Amino acid sequence: MPLDEGVRTLVRDGDTVALEGFTHLIPIAAGHEIIRQRIRGLTLVRMTPDILYDQMIGAGCARRLVFSWGGNPGVGSLHRFRDAIQNGWPAPLEIEEHSHAGMANRYVAGASGVPFAVLRGYTGTDLVGQTDAIKPITCPFSGEELTAVSALTPDVTVIHAQRADRAGNVQLWGITGVQKEAVLAARRTLVTVEEVVDTLDPVPGQVVLPARVVTAVAAAPGGARPSYAHGYYDRDNDAYRQWDAVARDRASFQRWLDEEIGAAVPSGGER
């Protein structure tokens, strides 16, 4: 289905939405469509809320953010993310934060249909006290104390992949991150792809997501830019560097929103 229809059908105001892709295959086009459709009150989930979530937060889509590292990789800070947390602009943003290992295991638990996962981690850190999603757990065999994290089960997971076939089977390769788990953990899934093909020729390192765990596929060639799609196009590192200047300032961000996305800042944005 077309991307706008996919977003309209699957993403609703107030949903918990995970857009995943670990540096590679970030579903940028889908995120921009969410901005364009002015979907509001979202709990945005993502290990690395990089420039995409900077944009979605700045555009006022998010009520809450669940994440583990909020920076512009290799460049610096996310200024819209900061402005939301430090100054509540364009709206207050609740946060729930984790480590990467914690987030990854929360998706694994969600994908596995169990309410929690166990890891060595978090002990002694101040992360523990900030959320109910992290608790100690005692090994029933050794008596050791470890850490439990609660399962993540997004209403919708959105990912970008290289290819899908007409039956809706999805194929991605290169750095595949946490996408398999994020898809399997979700109630509904939207996958944008570089292309829809007749046959998914096997590729080394591939992850294939069977059609039955994919709610909708939308063709979106270039849909991961300025991140990249292994085998299709490279990461546009300059665009990541340039984002820093755009996002530093509310006015230049609003100009970007208007000109590049066609979505002016929401009314009530300026407080």
Add this chain to the structure above:
Amino acid sequence: MPLDEGVRTLVRDGDTVALEGFTHLIPIAAGHEIIRQRIRGLTLVRMTPDILYDQMIGAGCARRLVFSWGGNPGVGSLHRFRDAIQNGWPAPLEIEEHSHAGMANRYVAGASGVPFAVLRGYTGTDLVGQTDAIKPITCPFSGEELTAVSALTPDVTVIHAQRADRAGNVQLWGITGVQKEAVLAARRTLVTVEEVVDTLDPVPGQVVLPARVVTAVAAAPGGARPSYAHGYYDRDNDAYRQWDAVARDRASFQRWLDEEIGAAVPSGGER
């Protein structure tokens, strides 16, 4: 290194040894070498102790068996396994048994460096009461009761793979079963391969085990027969059917042991 040296160096009397391979890539040649070297008192671990463990148990290598399904797939029973459990021949065999899901998760916990794994399973079954490796665990978030299984950490894991390179990186593909986890869970690992090559050309569906988790590689072409090596040779289904007759009877088994392996039954075998 040569297979006999690999076994001699890595497998010791009394060790806990996992030979894994889920129907595919079963390390038969390595198992036969263990028989030939008359290694004794082993705790043999394997999800599916098929004809290989039937042979090793019948030959008197095992003191204990940890497993989840002890049959000859598609054929029927394992007669040496039965004879050991029902009649203590050639030696009494302690057993610890699980479900496949339980065993798989025990390897996952071992590979992950945590002392237990959590699953939905076992509740209401009589498996629970037979081993200390299964305990209830309460979700610290939802209060739900689930099942914990203790980690498996073999002294040695032995697998068979299609290829290794000269640096000791190992590549396997097709049905890859639980081999990755069984290797990562072990203290030492021995990998037999169809061939040692200069470069591991990537193959769809491959699992690559980096050299640093492989203690020793031994070339053993055909080392999975009568199971199979995807891309090299097919499963010899007739050999599985024929094993039934060989194993049914102690005398014909002992003849097989003498003629095929060159290891007559241990003294004290007949009681």
Add this chain to the structure above:
Amino acid sequence: MIAAAEWTADEIMTVTAARALGSGMACFVGIGLPSTAANLARRTHAPDLWLVYESGTLGAKPGHLPLSIGDGILAETADTVVSVPEVFNYWLQPGRIDVGFLGAAQIDRYANINTTVIGDYADPAVRLPGAGGAPEIAASCKEVVVVLRQSRRTFVDAVDFVTSVGYGTGPGDRARLGLRGGGPGRVITDLGVLAPDPGTAQLTLVSLHPGSTVEQVRAATGWDLAIAPDLAATPPPEPGELRVLRELTGHG
């Protein structure tokens, strides 16, 4: 219509089991009769049946019947192959599988299943293969179909060992045990089809195969078997079904 003599006990069990599968369903397939039934269904009324084998082959489309759950033909024809931990944790456990097939050495009135030992666990009369994937198939599939020949040896008042839970000790037990799948919906034998009574959760005869009688079924059951008031007659195997089945099993 083909007369009863024209098919074997295995054939009517297999055909009846195959009919339990609808196109588009995901089916967790064990080796033997379940695999035959699933492949029969895929070749007849359920071309889009999605076969999952515990070896991690998802969406396998074997051109011939595999001997083991890990034959090469399964990997070669699958939509994708995943590891064994994944097939259990990511596919079976979360309830993504519609139907799971199980065999049994013993079954009781609450459809609890024994595939572990006959006799005492510590000193068994007959040691059986054990659990394999069965406990979690029984726990997590939306529906479980059990297939086995019916006799007083197999349909017992109490199983010697509960390998896989059906309805435990009665209504409400599955929920109490945290088993999220629906449990055994049908038990298909060589004589008929049994299903749990919605009130008592006890296996009840709901369909009689051509040529079988209620007395025969009762005589082959180790408890006082209830008979459904609307007892049905199992539709006999169609010639087309038998033809495909025999091609599959090499008895064509």
Add this chain to the structure above:
Amino acid sequence: MIAAAEWTADEIMTVTAARALGSGMACFVGIGLPSTAANLARRTHAPDLWLVYESGTLGAKPGHLPLSIGDGILAETADTVVSVPEVFNYWLQPGRIDVGFLGAAQIDRYANINTTVIGDYADPAVRLPGAGGAPEIAASCKEVVVVLRQSRRTFVDAVDFVTSVGYGTGPGDRARLGLRGGGPGRVITDLGVLAPDPGTAQLTLVSLHPGSTVEQVRAATGWDLAIAPDLAATPPPEPGELRVLRELTGHG
């Protein structure tokens, strides 16, 4: 010998960090200076250094410095690429990584690290990126090397937020917390190298970079810094190291 003016603060930090890496070690690499240091080591004295990036690229051999931990060059040159859950659960957590590099916005005398907020968590003066892989790198690597510029702003008496644990509140804390890695073995700054005192677990100045003075280091530290009795002089960067480093960073 090259005079101090002939290298920058980042360069001496990078070169000193690179020297912490031996050939054959497995190194968990974050982006920025750690990645530069690891790639410098691999091109000079440690050709068999095994680089693991948290994107799941194991044994990456990038031909140029990646901007992010997930650049395509890492996947293309890796021995294998695994999922993000696997890199953390199967590789980092069980202690398979020898050295992990961490940066910091703040560090305290027990080498606890803050990368989360400056100020109050609920109402921060400066919101930083957060934890990422750092807490588990700090928990599980055999050794942790921390690299950051030294000032009273960064070397503080108490961090505003413990993102990653060094030695907690003192000796024995790591064991009590179940942290199985060795903890921060070195803190490399633009002025010198600090290491935990074996008795007190407090960071102690163990090496002074060419051109730095003890007074300068003390003035840049927010607690009463101890000085090792056998204070060493950091060997200056070799011309070869600087040449390779500048090629890597494009400042050749």
